[in-house]
Amino acid sequence: MAEGIKDQVAIIGMGCTKFGERWDVGSEDLMIEAFQEALDDAGLEKKDIQAAWLGSGVGEVNVGKSALPLSFALKLPMIPVTKVENFCATGSEALRGAVYAVASGAYDICLAIGVEKLKDTGFGGLPDMPSIMGTKNRHIMPNITAPGGFAMMASAYFKKHGIAPKEGKEVLAMISAKSHKNGAKHPKAHLRKEITVEQIMKAPIIASPLGLFDCCGVSDGAAAAIVCRADMAKHFKKPDPVKIKSIQIALSSGEELMYDKWDGSHVITCRKGAKKAYEEAGVKNPREEINMLEVHDCFSITELAAYEDLGISAEGKASNDVRDGFYNLDGKIPCQPDGGLKCFGHPIGASGLRMLYEVYNQLLQRVGPERQIKNPSLGLTHNMGGFPAMNLVSIVIAGL
Amino acid sequence: MVGIVSYGAYIPKYRIDRKIIYKAIGWLNPATYLPGEKAVANFDEDSITMAVAAGIDCLSDIELDSIDSMFFATTTSPYKERLGAQIISTAFNLRDDIRTADFTDSPKAATTAMLSAIDAVKAGNTDKSLVCASDCRKVKPGGSQEQLFGEGAGSVLIGKEGSIANLVDSYSVSYDFTDHWRSEDDKFDRQWEDRFIRDAGYKKFIGEAISGVLKKCNLEPKDIAKVCYPSLYAGDHKSIARNLGFTPEQLQDSMVANVGYTGTGNSLMLLVAAFEDANPGDKIIVASFGSGSDALLFEVTEEINNIKGKRKGIKKHLELKRDLDNYAKMISFRNILPVEKGIRGEKIPFSALTEMWRSRKSILGLCGSKCKACGTIQFPIQRVCVNPDCGAVDKMEDCQLSNKKGTVLMFTGDNLAFTPNPPQVYCTLDFEGGGRSWFDMTDVDLENVSVGMSVEMSFRRKYLDEAFGVHGYFWKAIPSTE
Numbered sequence: 013m014a015e016g017i018k019d020q021v022a023i024i025g026m027g028c029t030k031f032g033e034r035w036d037v038g039s040e041d042l043m044i045e046a047f048q049e050a051l052d053d054a055g056l057e058k059k060d061i062q063a064a065w066l067g068s069g070v071g072e073v074n075v076g077k078s079a080l081p082l083s084f085a086l087k088l089p090m091i092p093v094t095k096v097e098n099f100c101a102t103g104s105e106a107l108r109g110a111v112y113a114v115a116s117g118a119y120d121i122c123l124a125i126g127v128e129k130l131k132d133t134g135f136g137g138l139p140d141m142p143s144i145m146g147t148k149n150r151h152i153m154p155n156i157t158a159p160g161g162f163a164m165m166a167s168a169y170f171k172k173h174g175i176a177p178k179e180g181k182e183v184l185a186m187i188s189a190k191s192h193k194n195g196a197k198h199p200k201a202h203l204r205k206e207i208t209v210e211q212i213m214k215a216p217i218i219a220s221p222l223g224l225f226d227c228c229g230v231s232d233g234a235a236a237a238i239v240c241r242a243d244m245a246k247h248f249k250k251p252d253p254v255k256i257k258s259i260q261i262a263l264s265s266g267e268e269l270m271y272d273k274w275d276g277s278h279v280i281t282c283r284k285g286a287k288k289a290y291e292e293a294g295v296k297n298p299r300e301e302i303n304m305l306e307v308h309d310c311f312s313i314t315e316l317a318a319y320e321d322l323g324i325s326a327e328g329k330a331s332n333d334v335r336d337g338f339y340n341l342d343g344k345i346p347c348q349p350d351g352g353l354k355c356f357g358h359p360i361g362a363s364g365l366r367m368l369y370e371v372y373n374q375l376l377q378r379v380g381p382e383r384q385i386k387n388p389s390l391g392l393t394h395n396m397g398g399f400p401a402m403n404l405v406s407i408v409i410a411g412l
Numbered sequence: 413m414v415g416i417v418s419y420g421a422y423i424p425k426y427r428i429d430r431k432i433i434y435k436a437i438g439w440l441n442p443a444t445y446l447p448g449e450k451a452v453a454n455f456d457e458d459s460i461t462m463a464v465a466a467g468i469d470c471l472s473d474i475e476l477d478s479i480d481s482m483f484f485a486t487t488t489s490p491y492k493e494r495l496g497a498q499i500i501s502t503a504f505n506l507r508d509d510i511r512t513a514d515f516t517d518s519p520k521a522a523t524t525a526m527l528s529a530i531d532a533v534k535a536g537n538t539d540k541s542l543v544c545a546s547d548c549r550k551v552k553p554g555g556s557q558e559q560l561f562g563e564g565a566g567s568v569l570i571g572k573e574g575s576i577a578n579l580v581d582s583y584s585v586s587y588d589f590t591d592h593w594r595s596e597d598d599k600f601d602r603q604w605e606d607r608f609i610r611d612a613g614y615k616k617f618i619g620e621a622i623s624g625v626l627k628k629c630n631l632e633p634k635d636i637a638k639v640c641y642p643s644l645y646a647g648d649h650k651s652i653a654r655n656l657g658f659t660p661e662q663l664q665d666s667m668v669a670n671v672g673y674t675g676t677g678n679s680l681m682l683l684v685a686a687f688e689d690a691n692p693g694d695k696i697i698v699a700s701f702g703s704g705s706d707a708l709l710f711e712v713t714e715e716i717n718n719i720k721g722k723r724k725g726i727k728k729h730l731e732l733k734r735d736l737d738n739y740a741k742m743i744s745f746r747n748i749l750p751v752e753k754g755i756r757g758e759k760i761p762f763s764a765l766t767e768m769w770r771s772r773k774s775i776l777g778l779c780g781s782k783c784k785a786c787g788t789i790q791f792p793i794q795r796v797c798v799n800p801d802c803g804a805v806d807k808m809e810d811c812q813l814s815n816k817k818g819t820v821l822m823f824t825g826d827n828l829a830f831t832p833n834p835p836q837v838y839c840t841l842d843f844e845g846g847g848r849s850w851f852d853m854t855d856v857d858l859e860n861v862s863v864g865m866s867v868e869m870s871f872r873r874k875y876l877d878e879a880f881g882v883h884g885y886f887w888k889a890i891p892s893t894e
Contacts, residue, residue, distance in 0.1 A: 133755070134755040135754055135756040137828050140756070140759060140761055142761070143761030143762075147763075147764040147766075147767035148767055148771050148775075148792065150761055150764075150767075151767065151768065151771065151775045151874070151884060151886060152771075152774065152792055152849075152886060153850065154836075154838035154839075154850050154851055154852040155829045155830075155831060155836045155838065155852050155874075156826070156829065156838060156850070157826055157828040157829045159826065159828055160824045160826035160828065160829060160836070160838065163824035163826070164822035164823055164824045164838075164839070164840060164850075165822060166824075167822045167823050167824065167863055168821060168822040168863060171863040171864070216827075217825075217827060218826075218827055218828055219824045219826040219827065219835075220824055220825045220826075220835070220858060221824075222824075265798065266790075266794075266798045267798055267800055269840070269848065269849060269850065270790040270791060270794070270798040270847075270848055270849065271788065271790065271798045271799055271800070271848065272842050272846065272848045275821075276821050276822040276840060401840055401850065
């Protein structure tokens with residue numbers, strides 16, 4: 013009987029670039045920037061890395077295919093390097109590869125790095141969705157974009173829970189306002205400006221009911237993690253290392269989109285993935301045990317649904333927690349203490365590792381007094397790819 | 413007797429008041445103004461999609477497997493080479509072992525197609541033959557064609573049993589008359605002088621054809637309940653009937669005032685309109701115009717009473733309308749006015765034609781699968797059942813969804829996606845009786861969309877890949893027209 017990987021792997025170094033419209037650098041520069049920080053943080057040299065995983069979600073825009081872009085950029089000494097891609101959860105997938113490789117006993121020290129250079133498309137938003145989902149979907153999927161795919165969930169969520177459009181939009185605006193307040197304080201965030209609920213509600217509509225500030229930015233960036241056998245961590249600079257408690261991922265079976273039992277108001281895979289992750293990590297009551305969240309707030313409605321699907325807010329009641337400030341930086345479970353995708357933007361391959369970067373730094377209590385959560389010991393990242401009707405959700409729980 | 417066993421029609425929902433056109437561009441040719449409104453195809457409609465819509469109306473209660481030939485008549489097929497009739501037949505899920513053909517190059521093609529279908533049935537080579545006719549014409553801004561022409565489609569099913577109107581006889585005249593023409597590389601029609609078209613062609617040919625069929629049948633104009641033919645010139649439309657000896661009441665309304673002259677689809681649309689008011693025993697003449705004229709004389713049977721009220725036809729489609737208050741929108745829909753699409757809009761993903769081929773039943777035919785083990789209906793066609801409690805493999809049968817109503821589960825209006833008619837509205841919907849998927853919505857205003865609303869499916873152009881010359885078709889959801 014498999015027992016999971018709890019506490020077998022430690023994170024000993026992380027790096028994250030400044031996220032934003034990095035017109036003057038390419039994906040190679042971003043990878044070098046994130047890697048060097050992680051290497052310095054771990055106190056290692058490049059030759060210590062035994063195997064690496066590269067995550068890039070839309071390589072056709074800039075990075076390219078295969079793992080060669082990473083081994084070339086870092087001049088890795090002909091070690092095993094694997095490229096992974098799993099939509100917007102690609103960064104977490106790179107981490108899963110590195111962590112599992114260490115947990116399996118195949119290697120002692122591995123690298124996971126995620127990168128995306130989105131601002132080479134020439135237009136706002138992500139590249140065309142139907143065309144990146146295979147030749148058949150190109151013919152039968154609607155003319156859908158990422159905000160539209162999630163906006164549909166808002167229509168079903170509001171309808172199911174009897175929330176009036178204006179009331180719903182206000183709750184969503186409060187979620188974004190909270191993230192902007194946090195992101196404004198993070199030097200590596202892309203969008204560093206506090207905005208009011210009123211400004212958010214008045215912003216132009218991108219996909220109804222979501223306005224401009226309900227949507228995360230589109231950015232360039234990279235993030236990296238170096239992981240090792242937990243029992244080795246004491247040999248490095250981390251006597252009390254951050255350890256991986258669980259990594260789980262759940263993918264849609266087509267049931268949401270093709271079978272008629274899903275009501276459209278929540279994300280089934282998140283519920284399934286979270287349940288398994290809590291089991292693996294030994295979390296009995298997430299609302300009491302988890303100290304911080306980094307969720308995949310590609311859109312405000314995604315964050316609202318995640319509060320419930322992660323089992324932290326009761327179904328249909330997340331708006332009460334939002335209004336109570338439960339997820340604020342000074343609340344019971346701060347969510348997006350770094351500003352989230354909302355403020356960092358979403359370089360697809362990097363986001364999952366960027367979330368973990370914040371959890372890691374918060375757990376090590378080194379983010380500075382403005383944003384530091386008091387004595388956190390367990391953090392969770394929620395990294396989602398696809399649309400609510402067709403998606404995958406990756407959950408990582410890390411703790412001391 | 414061979415005759416028409418079913419009929420259908422389609423008029424696109426958009427109507428533009430001709431004053432709006434005249435206000436925008438009437439300064440160019442001040443004599444072009446016509447009263448009334450005209451029907452304008454949405455940006456995602458063309459002669460093929462409208463032919464499908466008319467055919468759906470015609471086939472609403474017809475056993476599809478009984479059809480063994482399908483003819484499409486148009487002068488504006490989106491493809492110079494690729495059989496329009498076969499795209500249409502695939503959309504209807506007609507059998508593969510049937511005969512299909514396009515009749516084209518003159519608006520007369522509709523009646524010629526109908527006569528060919530009648531001949532095929534008479535000869536015993538085919539039991540039922542479907543004819544769909546439509547046009548979606550690009551016209552130069554500021555000309556009289558822009559005022560006159562409207563869009564629409566008509567459809568008839570030819571057969572022997574259960575005919576609602578038997579063909580008594582027909583008479584054709586054919587001439588190489590170049591009233592208008594379009595050479596291989598022309599985007600727009602060219603047209604000779606109106607006086608020539610009117611006096612040497614329009615009035616003459618229609619008159620010849622109608623008097624020819626009357627003579628063949630030994631009938632007088634007074635024996636005819638309704639005479640139908642296109643109106644290219646309002647005054648002459650009336651005078652043709654008068655000169656032949658018909659009273660104004662016998663002349664079928666031309667629909668120029670509320671739809672426009674619809675080209676190849678026109679004669680079938682006028683015939684459908686005449687059937688809607690016909691009684692058993694009525695004799696109806698329909699004549700076309702273009703490189704001559706075909707006149708067909710039908711006698712209505714008792715069966716007409718069984719079809720009335722079961723087709724949207726002309727009457728219901730005239731009621732189903734939305735105002736188009738914008739001339740620029742009208743000409744951008746026809747790709748006459750190039751608009752800024754942005755890089756996102758310009759970047760049309762490559763279409764694998766191999767995929768279009770192997771998935772044609774799902775894409776063009778909107779066929780899903782019904783699991784024989786658990787009954788779950790699923791789209792697109794699947795091999796492994798999606799029901800998590802079933803999962804049966806290869807226990808599927810095809811299940812057509814295009815004729816099913818649906819209910820909106822979730823929706824949005826998207827301003828980020830490029831569409832020629834923003835916002836891009838789309839939804840996830842549940843089909844009545846089972847099956848769920850997501851679809852673009854069209855012919856709808858976002859403010860009228862809600863969770864739980866009733867929708868139906870409409871065959872539309874999904875994309876136009878100008879670099880590769882591919883018109884991609886699929887189905888979209890439209891508000892229920894019931």
